[in-house]
Amino acid sequence: xxxxxxxxxxxxxxxxxxxxxxxxxxxxxxxxxxxxxxxxxxxxxxxxxxxxxxxxxxxxxxxxxxxxxxxxxxxxxxxxxxxxxxxxxxxxxxxxxxxxxxxxxxxxxxxxxxxxxxxxxxxxxxxxxxxxxxxxxxxxxxxxxxxxxxxxxxxxxxxxxxxxxxxxxxxxxxxxxxxxxxxxxxxxxxxxxxxxxxxxxxxxxxxxxxxxxxxxxxxxxxxxxxxxxxxxxxxxxxxxxxxxxxxxxxxxxxxxxxxxxxxxx
Numbered sequence: 001x002x003x004x005x006x007x008x009x010x011x012x013x014x015x016x017x018x019x020x021x022x023x024x025x026x027x028x029x030x031x032x033x034x035x036x037x038x039x040x041x042x043x044x045x046x047x048x049x050x051x052x053x054x055x056x057x058x059x060x061x062x063x064x065x066x067x068x069x070x071x072x073x074x075x076x077x078x079x080x081x082x083x084x085x086x087x088x089x090x091x092x093x094x095x096x097x098x099x100x101x102x103x104x105x106x107x108x109x110x111x112x113x114x115x116x117x118x119x120x121x122x123x124x125x126x127x128x129x130x131x132x133x134x135x136x137x138x139x140x141x142x143x144x145x146x147x148x149x150x151x152x153x154x155x156x157x158x159x160x161x162x163x164x165x166x167x168x169x170x171x172x173x174x175x176x177x178x179x180x181x182x183x184x185x186x187x188x189x190x191x192x193x194x195x196x197x198x199x200x201x202x203x204x205x206x207x208x209x210x211x212x213x214x215x216x217x218x219x220x221x222x223x224x225x226x227x228x229x230x231x232x233x234x235x236x237x238x239x240x241x242x243x244x245x246x247x248x249x250x251x252x253x254x255x256x257x258x259x260x261x262x263x264x265x
Contacts, residue, residue: 155253
């Protein structure tokens, strides 16, 4: 990999980005609930196109406060979460959800098998994505599906932030990496190198891939204010608010890939 900054590297062949930021757990960012809940429904719609969800076992890795688990439960799934942040575990359990405490894969107690395993803005935070996807393949039922929802390095916001960083305005780029947050990004994938990772280390087969919205005007101010207060925050809010009208027509900043379990090696 080639050095981009003292904490960031990029593969010139596949364009995979890797940071040396310290992985950890976090409680999430304000202003994202409306966006996340809407996206979760879209994702479940796509999973449901292939099979009925009723009675299927789901594991969400990094289940946060349980919004995805709630949506899946309403559709009849038997939903289980694994979450490292204790405050989130308590919230989810208070709402009647089944959530284990800890990190994946070391702390998972229920070893399945699972019909669906989901990573929602989590895969890019894992120290070892190779060991994680190998363990996912082991945990999946014979016809199980893994859903990976994560930010894309081909997205317009990432491209704009990269250009701004190159001319000396690094703040938006560092915000996309969540640099300085309790749980920063360790990786930034594109659709192509995510497929390369999964196909190189497992027999999982890509069955669906699609973009999701990355910005809604609802909650946008709180989302930006969580990392940028004062005049800079107001300036960034105005810029992203204006850009949000064009984003649906531009390269997507959120990518979802669904892989199905195939024959064992």
